[in-house]
Amino acid sequence: MVRIGAGFDTHRLVVGRPLILGGVRVEHARGLDGHSDADVVLHSVTDAILGALALGDIGDAFPDTDPQWRGANSQIFLDAALGQMRAAGYAVGNLDVTIFAQEPKLGPVKAAIRDHLAELLGVPATAVNVKAKTGERVGHIGRAEAIGCQATVLLRSPGA
Numbered sequence: 001m002v003r004i005g006a007g008f009d010t011h012r013l014v015v016g017r018p019l020i021l022g023g024v025r026v027e028h029a030r031g032l033d034g035h036s037d038a039d040v041v042l043h044s045v046t047d048a049i050l051g052a053l054a055l056g057d058i059g060d061a062f063p064d065t066d067p068q069w070r071g072a073n074s075q076i077f078l079d080a081a082l083g084q085m086r087a088a089g090y091a092v093g094n095l096d097v098t099i100f101a102q103e104p105k106l107g108p109v110k111a112a113i114r115d116h117l118a119e120l121l122g123v124p125a126t127a128v129n130v131k132a133k134t135g136e137r138v139g140h141i142g143r144a145e146a147i148g149c150q151a152t153v154l155l156r157s158p159g160a
């Protein structure tokens, strides 16, 4: 059995916050705003896993109105989804991620984000791909007002 899931998320870029993408701290003058650490990559990956399992979305389990998730490390959300995945008898087959950011340039950090995602998922780096696109200077991404991320994940039951 294989199951596929897709996730998408966007967060606003603001001054006074660290920029964390896929659990990796990226040097930049601004960071992403949100209730948690606003890691747009981990949020979209978490939603992709929940989507593959038909278990709703990250906001169902971790509402942004709940004070206990204020400033939370988004790895907590991912780990919870991975726990549900294992309980359902699935493992990650592969993950494909596209980050949309006009700034900063993500070319230099793509490999580090891929490696960290692979570690978090417990899969080889060859099972994870991280792509980066600019917003071509149009729209909220292109004006560097926000960073977006799309994730697609394939889950497989062992042996599939």
Ligand code: MG
Pocket (backbone or CB within 6 Å): 009, 010, 011, 034, 038, 039, 040, 043
């Ligand atoms: Mg989010």
